[in-house]
Amino acid sequence: MTKTGSPDGPGVFLLGVGAQKAGTTWLHQQLHNRKDADFGVLKEYHVHDARTVPELARFRQVPMELRRPRSWVQPRTWLRQCFIRSPGLYYDYFTWLLRRPHRPGRKVCLTGDITPSYALLSADALGEIKRGFQQRGVPVRPVFLMRDPIERIISSQRMKLRKLGQRDAESEQAALRRRINKGRGLRSNYAQTLEALQQTFGLEECFIGLFETLFTPTSYANLCRFLEIPYLEPAWSEKVNVSATANPIPEQLLAQLGEQLAEDLRTVRRVLPNANLEQLWPTASRWCQT
Template identity: 55%
Template sequence: MQKLVRYRQQQGSWLKPRTWRRKRFFKDTGRYYDYFYNLLRQPHINLTGDITPSYSCLSANTLMTIKREFTQRGIPVRPVFLMRDPIEQVISSQRMKLRKRGQKDPSQEIEALRSLVNKLPKRVSIRSNYAQTLGALDEAFGHENCFISFYETLFTQKTYANLCKFLDINYKEPRLGQKINVSATNTLIPEDIIEQLGLWQ
């Protein structure tokens, strides 16, 4: 906390702890690996992780660097890669961005999606390039050392049990009925927008 206060004084603005930590990681990438190393040194913590769609854009060389840095700290890396219907992925991501801004009106969602497809952002296309991501994972870790599945089947007992086995953790009955960060709405997306989204893939 003292470090956070000092950082606030230096910057002259208040940063959320998550933002502050991210800036420290970028300034010295070793802090990123040490952060998880210190988490795992705490009592009763045997597993930790980091998740973001952005990791699907990483190159094989970057993934190998991550693997090497954690291995040097005695931490085995177990990559989990979940693929999702690319069009649903883009719609869900855009919907969550609007929700964070307090924009929940269906017309706003459609307008935002229409604006998005006209820009054809490269980063969205890269995140949906599963062949590229799978190739990078195979080169860095080998597919046999990765858990590769689909978001659409993640919330089933079979997939959940396989994930627990892969992570070497005890199986506990999942609460499949509990939903967190649900972005589903009744908004009907126009066909022309869906067709344009399909052109990215």
């Protein structure tokens, strides 16, 4: 039986469903740089979340008027809007990336869309993606990377503050308090994502990985096997979107985050029973009371 990712197969589509701040940008960079991969013009296409998640409808709201040149959008934004309005074009585009003529000696067998907010997609939305590619003979390979849920939120908040030029402890703590007061948040629900993947693909047909082990030869080699591509040494030292600081987080805030995110730890312990989360997720293991 010919493997789908082999030189004689149709190639595969990597569906990256998050999580945010869990290594997705690094992963896209490593894979897109390969000669046997082509992810197109974007890393995050924001098509299926814009179409099906009400809270992310902003991605389909583009105020543009042909008579006002300053309102015109970039070609990439225009392409995204075409995909949102006509999803069939989305599936055709990635199928074309796999099958279009390339330079002599180059065979593309991997393409994909890594959009962290796809973690919010329902089983119905994931099923539509699966069927869209099945109709074109392209297998879908779902990839979901998770990170210590408390560390993930802290990292996300630090990235936002860094863009504003705010790196002091007072600003960071105030931002975390505001985040906690908003509740659990859209992207802090590993259980929801895992359940949707289970219903659509079965978790045994997905790559469920951890940010904390992603940057190791064993984990990365497992991912390459899952995607049916040869192992190539990635740029281990290449850091993307680094947002660490030395600012301490008050224990009260960590305890409040732990209370909100306990379900994440409980779910991942069930799904990955062999993972040493006490070692890999020390912050969540201490503060998430399960």
